Amino acid sequence: MHELSVAQLSLGLREKQFSSLELTRRYLDRIRALDGQYNSFVTVDEEGALAAAAAADARLAAGETGPLLGIPLAHKDIFCTRGIRTSCGSRMLDNFVPPYDATVTSRLREAGTVMLGKTNMDEFAMGSSNESSFYGPVHNPWRPDCVPGGSSGGSAAAVAARLAPLATGTDTGGSIRQPAAFCGITGLKPTYGRVSRLGMVAFASSLDQGGPMARSAEDCALLLNAMAGFDPLDSTSSELPVEDYSAGLQQPLAGLRIGLPREYFGQGLDAATGERIHAALALLEQQGAKLVDISLPHTGLSIPTYYIIAPAEASTNLSRFDGVRYGYRCTQPQNLHDLYTRSRQEGFGDEVKRRILVGTYALSAGYYDAYYKKAQQVRRLIRQDFLDAFDAVDVIAGPTTPGPAFALGAKGSDPLAMYLEDVYTLAVNLAGLPGMSVPAGMVDGRPVGLQLIGQHFQEARLLNVGHQLQQASDWHLQAPAGGEQ
Amino acid sequence: MNWEVVIGLEVHLQLATRSKIFSGAATEFGAQPNTQACAVDLAMPGMLPVLNEQAVRYAVMFGLGIGADIGLRSVFDRKNYFYPDLPKGYQISQFQAPVVGRGEFEIQLEDGSTRSIGITRAHLEEDAGKSLHEDFHGMTGIDLNRAGTPLLEIVSEPDLRSAEEAVAYLKTLHSLVTYLGISDGNMAEGSMRCDINLSLRPRGSSTLGTRAEIKNVNSFRFVEKAIRHEIERQADILEAGGQVVQETRLYDADRDETRSMRSKEVANDYRYFPEPDLLPVVIDEAWVESLRASLPELPAAKRQRFISDYGLSTYDAGVLAASRPLADYYETVVEGCGDAKIAANWVQVELLGQLNRGELELHQSPVAATALAGLIRRILDHSISGKIAKQVFEAMWAGEGDADTIIAARGLRQVSDSGALAALVDEVVSGNPAQVAQYLAADEGKRKKLAGFFVGQIMKLSKGQANPQMVNELLNQKLAAAGSDGES
Numbered sequence: 017m018h019e020l021s022v023a024q025l026s027l028g029l030r031e032k033q034f035s036s037l038e039l040t041r042r043y044l045d046r047i048r049a050l051d052g053q054y055n056s057f058v059t060v061d062e063e064g065a066l067a068a069a070a071a072a073d074a075r076l077a078a079g080e081t082g083p084l085l086g087i088p089l090a091h092k093d094i095f096c097t098r099g100i101r102t103s104c105g106s107r108m109l110d111n112f113v114p115p116y117d118a119t120v121t122s123r124l125r126e127a128g129t130v131m132l133g134k135t136n137m138d139e140f141a142m143g144s145s146n147e148s149s150f151y152g153p154v155h156n157p158w159r160p161d162c163v164p165g166g167s168s169g170g171s172a173a174a175v176a177a178r179l180a181p182l183a184t185g186t187d188t189g190g191s192i193r194q195p196a197a198f199c200g201i202t203g204l205k206p207t208y209g210r211v212s213r214l215g216m217v218a219f220a221s222s223l224d225q226g227g228p229m230a231r232s233a234e235d236c237a238l239l240l241n242a243m244a245g246f247d248p249l250d251s252t253s254s255e256l257p258v259e260d261y262s263a264g265l266q267q268p269l270a271g272l273r274i275g276l277p278r279e280y281f282g283q284g285l286d287a288a289t290g291e292r293i294h295a296a297l298a299l300l301e302q303q304g305a306k307l308v309d310i311s312l313p314h315t316g317l318s319i320p321t322y323y324i325i326a327p328a329e330a331s332t333n334l335s336r337f338d339g340v341r342y343g344y345r346c347t348q349p350q351n352l353h354d355l356y357t358r359s360r361q362e363g364f365g366d367e368v369k370r371r372i373l374v375g376t377y378a379l380s381a382g383y384y385d386a387y388y389k390k391a392q393q394v395r396r397l398i399r400q401d402f403l404d405a406f407d408a409v410d411v412i413a414g415p416t417t418p419g420p421a422f423a424l425g426a427k428g429s430d431p432l433a434m435y436l437e438d439v440y441t442l443a444v445n446l447a448g449l450p451g452m453s454v455p456a457g458m459v460d461g462r463p464v465g466l467q468l469i470g471q472h473f474q475e476a477r478l479l480n481v482g483h484q485l486q487q488a489s490d491w492h493l494q495a496p497a498g499g500e501q
Numbered sequence: 502m503n504w505e506v507v508i509g510l511e512v513h514l515q516l517a518t519r520s521k522i523f524s525g526a527a528t529e530f531g532a533q534p535n536t537q538a539c540a541v542d543l544a545m546p547g548m549l550p551v552l553n554e555q556a557v558r559y560a561v562m563f564g565l566g567i568g569a570d571i572g573l574r575s576v577f578d579r580k581n582y583f584y585p586d587l588p589k590g591y592q593i594s595q596f597q598a599p600v601v602g603r604g605e606f607e608i609q610l611e612d613g614s615t616r617s618i619g620i621t622r623a624h625l626e627e628d629a630g631k632s633l634h635e636d637f638h639g640m641t642g643i644d645l646n647r648a649g650t651p652l653l654e655i656v657s658e659p660d661l662r663s664a665e666e667a668v669a670y671l672k673t674l675h676s677l678v679t680y681l682g683i684s685d686g687n688m689a690e691g692s693m694r695c696d697i698n699l700s701l702r703p704r705g706s707s708t709l710g711t712r713a714e715i716k717n718v719n720s721f722r723f724v725e726k727a728i729r730h731e732i733e734r735q736a737d738i739l740e741a742g743g744q745v746v747q748e749t750r751l752y753d754a755d756r757d758e759t760r761s762m763r764s765k766e767v768a769n770d771y772r773y774f775p776e777p778d779l780l781p782v783v784i785d786e787a788w789v790e791s792l793r794a795s796l797p798e799l800p801a802a803k804r805q806r807f808i809s810d811y812g813l814s815t816y817d818a819g820v821l822a823a824s825r826p827l828a829d830y831y832e833t834v835v836e837g838c839g840d841a842k843i844a845a846n847w848v849q850v851e852l853l854g855q856l857n858r859g860e861l862e863l864h865q866s867p868v869a870a871t872a873l874a875g876l877i878r879r880i881l882d883h884s885i886s887g888k889i890a891k892q893v894f895e896a897m898w899a900g901e902g903d904a905d906t907i908i909a910a911r912g913l914r915q916v917s918d919s920g921a922l923a924a925l926v927d928e929v930v931s932g933n934p935a936q937v938a939q940y941l942a943a944d945e946g947k948r949k950k951l952a953g954f955f956v957g958q959i960m961k962l963s964k965g966q967a968n969p970q971m972v973n974e975l976l977n978q979k980l981a982a983a984g985s986d987g988e989s
């Protein structure tokens with residue numbers, strides 16, 4: 017059952033081959049049996065899941081047929097869930113139980129999904145390895161000595177290990193795509209504004225975007241259908257109507273122009289990874305797509321630009337965690353200053369503190385023009401690179417990451433080496449574009465991801481290309497060993 | 502030395518929206534602590550601001566009211582600092598691109614003269630909550646009901662030169678915003694709070710001296726006292742050869758003094774940057790024009806109309822046009838009685854006098870404008886004299902009914918019946934033969950004075966209700982007749 021696609025699960029539920037309760041129990045059993053080795057969940061809500069499954073079964077029995085009705089899933093622990101702790105991977109929110117749902121979780125609740133639990137993540141989504149979580153690192157199901165990627169590492173690992181057929185993630189600089197690549201699953205970061213940010217704990221407001229993670233593009237489309245759409249309570253969400261992302265999956269690729277940015281295939285790209293990417297691109301070419309060499313000249317500036325803007329926004333987004341109203345509060349504060357400093361000192365981990373410091377510095381009087389303002393100007397150039405490229409191509413493709421998953425602890429002490437992991441993904445967030453990672457083979461038993469970048473609001477196009485690749489390959493169907501109960 | 506005072510004011514005006522500027526929580530004053538603070542106001546994780554359109558509308562109306570440039574594209578920024586009553590750790594404000602740009606308006610001084618004061622800008626922002634230091638036994642309580650209440654911060658140019666001008670500025674501003682209906686202007690509830698920037702310079706100098714800022718003064722009277730005190734303090738320092746420190750000071754009303762709060766040298770770096778959770782506010786030119794078209798008549802225009810249409814003095818027009826309810830009341834009285842000048846007198850002297858004595862607001866007046874007009878009509882048609890009318894007004898104030906009812910019930914109608922009056926005249930003339938003889942013997946000049954005696958007696962006999970003009974005529978006839986009788 018746990019190897020079936022979401023479409024197949026949905027059919028099975030409708031045809032009464034199994035009930036949502038049975039399906040949910042299967043996944044809960046797998047989590048209980050297997051997650052000890054992955055640590056992909058920080059909270060498992062058995063009681064809530066079983067109740068939701070029973071409710072879904074009742075709706076199914078009444079003849080309802082929603083594509084996600086009765087389907088279990090996991091939410092990244094950054095999405096607020098009413099009555100269920102939402103920790104954001106931080107000691108700061110270890111005790112935080114939101115009295116409200118995020119728009120994403122509430123939409124998926126209404127769609128009849130069954131939430132199994134909340135997945136592990138880098139603290140406040142700051143990281144590329146899931147090692148900064150207060151709840152300990154997640155292990156890559158393919159290679160438990162390796163990281164699953166981050167920050168949505170728990171979601172990626174849970175889907176890869178078949179502990180959930182679907183998971184939500186968020187992507188500020190690659191946090192859906194990079195762990196999807198490392199764990200051999202499919203993950204889509206939608207266009208900025210496509211999915212509501214309300215109730216998603218903010219990291220960098222102008223970059224954060226929630227999106228679907230699943231084994232296939234087809235399943236991602238089903239999840240995105242339920243996640244996307246205008247939210248009057250998120251002023252940055254788009255009013256553009258949402259299309260049916262499943263509708264265009266079968267479209268042939270003949271004539272599709274795929275741009276390959278030379279900056280994504282140069283120095284820094286692991287050779288074996290590059291070979292896998294070219295092999296996957298060759299499959300697309302066989303289906304009639306044209307590969308076109310392009311240039312995104314400002315690519316090299318995306319890391320410094322991102323590491324000004326994201327920490328700047330984060331430094332003020334995280335000011336609300338002050339020990340006053342909710343969250344971690346130090347014991348026996350002596351005065352207000354002591355309350356602030358010790359609550360934040362003890363409540364936040366090192367990577368979070370590092371980014372708060374960097375961001376505070378970048379916004380300070382006398383530095384603002386040199387850093388934040390300059391970064392915003394460069395951000396426009398990076399965006400323009402893409403817009404210019406899209407004059408000549410329909411989709412841009414390249415590797416999601418410079419190489420496959422690295423060993424746990426390998427880069428923990430070197431933040432700069434860690435930041436370089438995001439070299440191919442950051443620009444997409446800076447430009448607000450949709451980006452997707454699809455499995456493209458293995459290197460030393462570790463998955464490699466092909467990144468597809470689309471024009472604004474052309475998620476359907478990316479899903480179409482991803483689906484066609486998955487029709488011609490079986491990388492997305494491969495399962496890591498150790499998943500037998 | 503002879504110092505010139507230079508004052509600029511920053512007024513935080515609470516806008517009269519029903520809900521907060523970035524959330525749907527109510528803004529009503531006086532609720533139990535933290536009952537009007539929703540998840541957005543509490544800065545719960547993942548919560549996002551959504552701009553209240555009404556707050557923008559009010560801000561634009563203000564801008565139009567002072568003839569300012571309207572920012573067709575304004576931007577919200579985050580102003581970062583930590584304080585327990587600032588839940589997000591930043592205040593959403595407008596820094597580089599405010600909704601209202603440069604404008605100006607005219608203030609009217611006590612002596613009737615006017616001055617034009619520049620407005621640098623006005624921007625929208627959210628209020629913070631309140632820290633409560635009493636009743637918590639060494640702890641501080643936080644009430645976030647006020648957090649997120651929309652404020653318009655109105656920044657003046659350093660154009661004001663005295664405490665009187667500052668107060669006149671505030672009164673004019675108060676009058677303008679209440680006319681526009683964009684704020685209730687309730688100072689006691691903090692709807693209008695004022696920061697005073699004040700410096701001195703030798704008269705004739707064109708460079709500004711070092712200023713001190715006095716924070717959060719919330720009544721006209723305190724503004725006046727704080728400024729007077731601060732002028733004296735700075736003059737003392739400068740005259741002793743010292744230098745004024747640029748700092749923030751607090752006015753203590755109980756001790757009538759300002760004292761240092763914090764020095765600007767260690768001032769917060771607010772790390773302003775554009776609020777990424779909100780898009781720039783783009784305003785349509787047509788929308789601005791539709792607001793312009795819907796603006797009510799503003800105080801200055803109304804004052805001018807009162808002068809030209811009603812023939813009022815500048816002073817009277819200023820008093821009556823100062824608040825919209827009073828102006829409306831006055832115009833209702835004019836409409837009901839037809840005499841603008843008598844109406845102006847009655848509203849200013851009798852009505853405002855009674856309100857002051859009773860410490861009442863206009864809307865609490867027991868005498869409605871139409872009722873006052875009814876009373877004035879009885880003066881104009883000679884049913885009662887002005888003197889009797891005051892008695893009637895007092896009875897109306899006491900709730901005894903409208904003017905006609907009271908006049909009838911108390912039998913106050915003026916007697917104009919010539920037969921009845923002639924009888925009174927006869928009675929007085931025949932009852933005072935000595936005075937009649939004296940009158941007849943007197944020359945023309947003295948006769949006028951002596952006639953007054955008879956009129957007084959007649960009025961007394963009529964309980965003041967005799968028509969004085971007719972009494973005069975009948976008395977003259979009677980006395981003339983008595984004279985010719987005596988001669989014959």
